[in-house]
Amino acid sequence: MKGTYMSRERLEKLAAEGMERLFEKVPKAREFHAAEWSDPDYYRRHLVETVLRIRLNNEVDAYGLYKVGYKDHRLAATLARYLSEENNHEGMFLRDLKEFGLSKEDVDATRPMPSTEYLMGYMYFSINQEGPLPTTVWNWFVEWYSDRYNPGITKHAAEIYGLEKVKGSQAHIDYDESHDHDELMWGTVDRAIKGWGSLDDAERHLVNFIDLIALYFTELYETTAGRKA
Template identity: 30%
Template structure:
């Protein structure tokens, strides 16, 4: 009798990449992201603003608001991602579940910092997310419906790699510009990313989801696409705060 059960992650579960091949590919992907970071600083308006000495207070507050909203919105799609991964590979699902458990409530860390700079929880809740954030959330839904979970996990690798690489420098700058007591939540968030090795954790899940060379090429495209959508956000943030302030002062 034919067993009709499928989509339970019990096909060929051996990783496509050996351990050494995985290390080699990860180094290649990291180099690709490093190049994207260079492009970011060269092309995104005010890309290094939060690393400067004179951080605009409205830019800073709005960025914290949007970061908290992105965590809240994306965790819904990322929870759905877990079920899609479980259909493919239970090892990857276990890794992803642990990663999400560690990240799920980090919106509260950014809301904590918002309250330190005078933005109440009610004000946060009354502030609608930017269109760019809604588009990112919609892209996740598209990926899960039509391409699979690989693109969603690719996003997490991109942001975790960049956070671990750049966040310590940004936080030290923010301590000087906005005050150490006003970045406690962000310090806690960064501490989790670094000490729990979130880039390594997400890469471990990615390794189980890469089934062939086509998936590797898709991973590279996803990283570029996510960067484009994230650039839309920082452009929107720049126009909504720094540009408006400049126009108002003119």
């Protein structure tokens, strides 16, 4: 138990440090995550990319589950539970996008940003090479990030754009909290570290993921609010 706690403490510290580096170099990222700034084009496109990433991530998780196979039934069961619980969650964000004037067909016709394509490519490559450890680290980081930043971002968006435009996002936050997804996903990281790699491997993937997210937020700003600026 002590080793598990220390491993989690190290990854949480590394995640916080990585996000701080992101805030230092990406325009408006600090203000957006601190619920001090938003822009309608930026926020709307962020919701679109959230939908696209959820869909793609479900496919990646399924591939990670496939790579577990029969080698760890407990890990497979937990990943399957998470995949089941996250399935179709894009519908919550599609509800908000409808309030912003975008239909499901509009979102379906949108190509993911290159940064998202890079992220998914990295995920497939690393899972193929190393098994399920990368996807467990990514899913844990997503839940850690969501717990830390999304409530403030959503509350700020409600104040600016109105409650009707954030009901889906708030429903997703409430769902994750009620199902304790942060804790659930840490359990998969801990198990994957023990059976499929090392803490150093997990840290390497986490650093790479945050670098890819920094690339995403840079691209998001440059293609929306940055153009107007």
